[in-house]
Amino acid sequence: MLSYRSNPHSGGQGVYVKNLSRALRDLGHAVDVVAGPPDPGLAVGVRLIALPCLDLYNPADPFRVPSARELSDPVNLLEWIGVSTMGFPEPFTFGLRAWRYLKRRLAGYDVLHDNQSLSYGIWALSRRRRQWRRSTTRSPWTGAGRCAPKPASGESCSSGGGTPASGCRSAW
Numbered sequence: 566m567l568s569y570r571s572n573p574h575s576g577g578q579g580v581y582v583k584n585l586s587r588a589l590r591d592l593g594h595a596v597d598v599v600a601g602p603p604d605p606g607l608a609v610g611v612r613l614i615a616l617p618c619l620d621l622y623n624p625a626d627p628f629r630v631p632s633a634r635e636l637s638d639p640v641n642l643l644e645w646i647g648v649s650t651m652g653f654p655e656p657f658t659f660g661l662r663a664w665r666y667l668k669r670r671l672a673g674y675d676v677l678h679d680n681q682s683l684s685y686g687i688w689a690l691s692r693r694r695r696q697w698r699r700s701t702t703r704s705p706w707t708g709a710g711r712c713a714p715k716p717a718s719g720e721s722c723s724s725g726g727g728t729p730a731s732g733c734r735s736a737w
Contacts, residue, residue: 566586567598567659567678568681582598597614602623603623616662618659619644621648643661660686664690
């Protein structure tokens with residue numbers, strides 16, 4: 566499960582990730598959450614993979630100026646330039662970081678569930694692993710869930726109202 570912003574007390578992403586990961590664990594699934602800050606406060610038995618980032622929205626030090634060493638990473642540089650020019654690059658840069666971390670680890674996963682990132686990095690992960698049993702995306706921006714059965718078939722299905730279309734199964 567992927568989530569670029571993971572506050573477990575406010576917003577929606579962190580609350581959703583915390584509750585869904587716990588419910589999946591309770592059903593007997595092994596669940597890894599790849600997340601950006603802050604710590605989502607996951608249940609015991611759910612593994613957190615915290616991706617390092619600039620955390621430019623940290624309330625303790627908002628919009629800090631990163632060090633030259635931090636900016637030597639092209640993804641960090643892209644994020645800082647985006648924020649400095651009044652953009653919101655965090656979903657995009659999280660996707661790049663997730664791709665960087667997961668690209669060699671995909672064989673260990675049956676399902677990839679993106680919680681709202683909708684970035685090219687997440688798309689690249691879903692395209693890289695053709696034998697996925699399920700790849701899902703949850704996004705309040707579209708008001709709908711999307712799931713893709715076996716990408717090798719080239720078919721996908723989507724629906725409105727947050728429920729899967731006929732023949733699709735999804736985690737929410």
